[in-house]
Amino acid sequence: MDELLKNNLFATHAVAAAGSVALGTVLTYPLDTLKALIQVGSVPSKQLRPAKVVQRVQAFSGISGLYRGLGWLMLGRIPSVGARFGTYELLTAFYKDGRVDNFVHVSEALMAGVAAGAVESFLSSPFEIIKLRAQT
Structure with missing residues (x-):
């Protein structure tokens, strides 16, 4: 790095x-x-x-x-994508902690991805609703 x-x-x-x-x-x-x-x-x-x-x-x-609500989209997307990335990285680091090979299994990566996606959806949903109301 x-x-x-x-x-x-x-x-x-x-x-x-x-x-x-x-x-x-x-x-x-x-x-x-x-x-x-x-x-x-x-x-x-x-x-x-x-x-x-x-x-x-x-x-x-x-x-x-045609661009009404774009600010709300960006305001919600930036932290939610960061939270998704952070959640995925933390979970995969937790899964491979203490292993000799330092790899993540496919099932573990899938579970980390599902959890990260859920965190992203939870954070971005309120902003999506506000964006939709601004559009209409």
Whole structure:
């Protein structure tokens, strides 16, 4: 790990990862907003069309209306992803503690992943609800 930090390779990878996630979110978030608005505004007998939803959003709040709730998404995603990573790393370190081979078995990695995913969902769910309300 010290070698990675000396060569700034770790920082480069961290910046590239954060940039790619941010770019992907910016590009796909309007689709999430459209999906939410179509689900909320449609009834079984009359489905809303995406073009009509975009037209209504632009009329009320401009193109920035497609990004409503993005701040809440980011506010919830950052700590929840960190908690997922931390939970997984702590559990896998606990599982391999004291072993000679220093490996984690597949079943242990699966259990750590399930627990980490549950922690992430628990932390991000309130922010997802607020995001959805901001979108609609």
